[in-house]
Amino acid sequence: MLSSVLRSGLRLPAASFRGSRTPLRLLSSNGFDPSIPDEWVEEPDETEGEWKGCTRRFLAPIKINSRGADILNNPLFNKGVSFKLGERDRLRFRGLLPPRRLNMSLQVQRVLEEIRAEESMIRKNEILEDVHDRNETLYHRILVDHIEEMAPIIYTPTVGQACKEFAQRFRRNRGMYFCEEDRGHMAAMVYNWPQKDVHVIVVTDGSRILGLGDLGANGMGIPIGKLSLYCAAGGIAPHRVMPVVLDVGTDNKELLNDPYYLGVQKPRLQGAAYYHLVDEFIQAIRHRWPNVLIQFEDFSSDKAQKLLNKYRDQVLCFNDDIQGTGATSLAGVLGGLRAKGEEPTALGEQRILIAGAGSAGIGVAQVLYQAMLEHGRTEEEAKECFFIADEKGLLGVERSHQLSPEQAVFARETDGGLSLNEIVNKYKPTMLLGMTAVGGLFTEKLIRDMAKNCERPIIFPLSNPTTKAECSAEQAFEWTDGKCIFASGSPFDPVEMNDGRIFYPTQCNNMFVFPGIGLGVTLCGAKTVSDRMLYVAAEALANYVSEEELAQGKVFPNITTIRDVSKKVAVAVIEEAIRTGQASKLKDKHLVDLDAFVAKKMYDPVYVPLIEKRTIEI
Numbered sequence: 001m002l003s004s005v006l007r008s009g010l011r012l013p014a015a016s017f018r019g020s021r022t023p024l025r026l027l028s029s030n031g032f033d034p035s036i037p038d039e040w041v042e043e044p045d046e047t048e049g050e051w052k053g054c055t056r057r058f059l060a061p062i063k064i065n066s067r068g069a070d071i072l073n074n075p076l077f078n079k080g081v082s083f084k085l086g087e088r089d090r091l092r093f094r095g096l097l098p099p100r101r102l103n104m105s106l107q108v109q110r111v112l113e114e115i116r117a118e119e120s121m122i123r124k125n126e127i128l129e130d131v132h133d134r135n136e137t138l139y140h141r142i143l144v145d146h147i148e149e150m151a152p153i154i155y156t157p158t159v160g161q162a163c164k165e166f167a168q169r170f171r172r173n174r175g176m177y178f179c180e181e182d183r184g185h186m187a188a189m190v191y192n193w194p195q196k197d198v199h200v201i202v203v204t205d206g207s208r209i210l211g212l213g214d215l216g217a218n219g220m221g222i223p224i225g226k227l228s229l230y231c232a233a234g235g236i237a238p239h240r241v242m243p244v245v246l247d248v249g250t251d252n253k254e255l256l257n258d259p260y261y262l263g264v265q266k267p268r269l270q271g272a273a274y275y276h277l278v279d280e281f282i283q284a285i286r287h288r289w290p291n292v293l294i295q296f297e298d299f300s301s302d303k304a305q306k307l308l309n310k311y312r313d314q315v316l317c318f319n320d321d322i323q324g325t326g327a328t329s330l331a332g333v334l335g336g337l338r339a340k341g342e343e344p345t346a347l348g349e350q351r352i353l354i355a356g357a358g359s360a361g362i363g364v365a366q367v368l369y370q371a372m373l374e375h376g377r378t379e380e381e382a383k384e385c386f387f388i389a390d391e392k393g394l395l396g397v398e399r400s401h402q403l404s405p406e407q408a409v410f411a412r413e414t415d416g417g418l419s420l421n422e423i424v425n426k427y428k429p430t431m432l433l434g435m436t437a438v439g440g441l442f443t444e445k446l447i448r449d450m451a452k453n454c455e456r457p458i459i460f461p462l463s464n465p466t467t468k469a470e471c472s473a474e475q476a477f478e479w480t481d482g483k484c485i486f487a488s489g490s491p492f493d494p495v496e497m498n499d500g501r502i503f504y505p506t507q508c509n510n511m512f513v514f515p516g517i518g519l520g521v522t523l524c525g526a527k528t529v530s531d532r533m534l535y536v537a538a539e540a541l542a543n544y545v546s547e548e549e550l551a552q553g554k555v556f557p558n559i560t561t562i563r564d565v566s567k568k569v570a571v572a573v574i575e576e577a578i579r580t581g582q583a584s585k586l587k588d589k590h591l592v593d594l595d596a597f598v599a600k601k602m603y604d605p606v607y608v609p610l611i612e613k614r615t616i617e618i
């Protein structure tokens with residue numbers, strides 16, 4: 001139509017073209033001008049043309065089943081005041097929004113201003129989660145473009161407080177809950193979930209939320225936070241993720257007596273009843289979504305390893321605290337060796353003191369141990385490198401009957417029961433890794449002694465949230481006179497020493513691997529997550545760190561690069577799946593340029609035109 005008008009030589013007013021600043025006047029017969037100035041509704045749209053130097057590709061419309069106000073109430077489709085007038089008409093909610101349209105960058109700006117005006121981290125979290133509940137595209141755009149600022153708000157440390165106050169702050173549903181009452185119904189219940197194509201589930205039973213212990217159903221904050229990172233950092237689309245709490249009760253007395261607590265107020269299920277419930281959940285999930293990835297998160301150690309052992313070869317799953325933390329820590333340790341000018345093979349010559357023998361501590365030990373075997377060490381040589389201690393001291397063989405099989409592997413023949421200080425003084429470890437959830441456990445004496453015995457000790461207090469970190473960045477740098485190689489589970493600011501030197505702590509957190517692992521296995525159609533996949537994920541992460549970063553003591557990349565890191569991790573995982581014949585979904589054309597394939601598949605939060613399905617079908 002437009003082209004035929006142009007061909008006929010008629011000249012349209014400039015205002016009929018998008019972006020023009022001249023209002024198109026439509027005078028009615030009584031002289032009333034019914035039009036509104038063009039610029040009120042036609043803010044230039046940054047989703048077309050350029051966004052931060054990248055040309056947007058053609059955006060195919062999404063056909064949706066709903067119309068009218070339902071769309072405004074659906075956070076997956078809602079664009080708030082960014083809906084264009086034509087779209088408001090087309091989808092039948094014209095008049096339900098204020099007339100002025102803001103483009104996405106103005107919406108982002110407005111939320112940023114609101115967040116930055118707030119002092120309290122939990123209020124910032126609330127503001128962002130309100131956006132999450134209203135408009136997922138905007139929420140994820142903010143995360144993608146401002147991840148360094150936003151990660152501590154939606155993830156550790158603030159997510160810890162968000163979980164503790166989950167019931168008090170509860171606004172609206174997000175995720176699914178399964179409890180004992182649901183036994184026998186789960187296969188039907190999973191069909192209540194409104195999205196038909198779920199790719200990733202993060203599930204917790206709330207028994208060990210970060211280092212905060214049993215938070216019961218309040219633990220839902222963790223799957224929500226992890227899945228936000230899956231979308232923003234791992235490029236999984238938000239309609240493809242599902243947070244889950246298996247509400248098996250709680251042994252937390254405060255919650256059992258809290259009138260506002262929203263979970264089951266009974267002691268935790270134990271024994272067969274517990275495992276049957278988990279099993280029914282897994283079967284129900286896989287009945288509806290046979291290829292879904294299940295990430296076990298924050299299960300107490302007594303259950304975590306057993307569940308992993310039971311399902312790891314049957315189901316596409318992994319345990320983030322055991323395996324994700326293991327892979328991430330391996331990357332950090334390899335980075336630390338590189339920073340010291342040592343080869344990766346030097347891993348097998350280290351003396352590694354791990355404080356904490358739970359899921360994370362043993363998971364890290366297992367992955368480091370496997371890496372040593374990869375580098376040619378024998379099992380005996382590799383085991384000799386480890387000194388693992390819990391609150392009763394160094395794990396020794398005399399306690400084998402009390403230890404899990406996974407812990408028993410690392411029990412020492414001699415010196416069982418030595419304290420951390422005694423181990424440091426006797427064995428002079430080169431690394432001290434903390435996964436105890438005991439804030440401040442690494443004392444000044446312990447760290448000074450580490451530095452006395454080792455020129456550049458690797459010190460990783462990995463417990464979360466910040467209050468549970470075994471030491472702070474400032475303490476570690478000060479007590480080692482800036483010599484240590486430091487990374488922590490929760491973020492710390494750079495440290496300026498009295499002499500003006502500045503040290504940059506980096507974050508050793510499984511967020512650097514789980515989004516990429518999830519992206520990789522779901523894209524290629526893997527049936528299980530293998531140990532080798534975790535190993536190559538660790539390598540990809542370690543290789544991402546540049547020589548310049550290492551020279552500054554940074555053993556992990558800056559979080560601003562996390563999307564690219566996830567892409568590299570995903571590519572490495574897919575290559576491993578191809579090598580072992582697990583990449584069932586990939587076609588030859590995808591193999592030509594795996595990097596480009598993965599990049600193209602990653603969710604990019606932009607507003608996509610919406611059209612009503614029924615309109616098309618008529």
Ligand SMILES: NC(=O)C1=CN([C@@H]2O[C@H](COP(=O)(O)OP(=O)(O)OC[C@H]3O[C@@H](n4cnc5c(N)ncnc54)[C@H](O)[C@@H]3O)[C@@H](O)[C@H]2O)C=CC1
Nearest residue numbers: 210211301356357358359360390391436463464489509510
């Ligand atoms: N940075 C990261 O990516 C990750 C960090 N973590 C953090 O690691 C911590 C531990 O997690 P899990 O292993 O799952 O918990 P867990 O409760 O299973 O393990 C804690 C371990 O610390 C030991 N412990 C307690 N007090 C101690 C003391 N005074 N001295 C030495 N050992 C002591 C316990 O006996 C237990 O073995 C949590 O704070 C968690 O947030 C966990 C996963 C990932």
Ligand SMILES: CC(=O)C(=O)O
Nearest residue numbers: 210298321464509510
């Ligand atoms: C980071 C994490 O998974 C944890 O602290 O449990």
Ligand SMILES: [Mg+2]
Nearest residue numbers: 297298320321
């Ligand atoms: Mg965790």
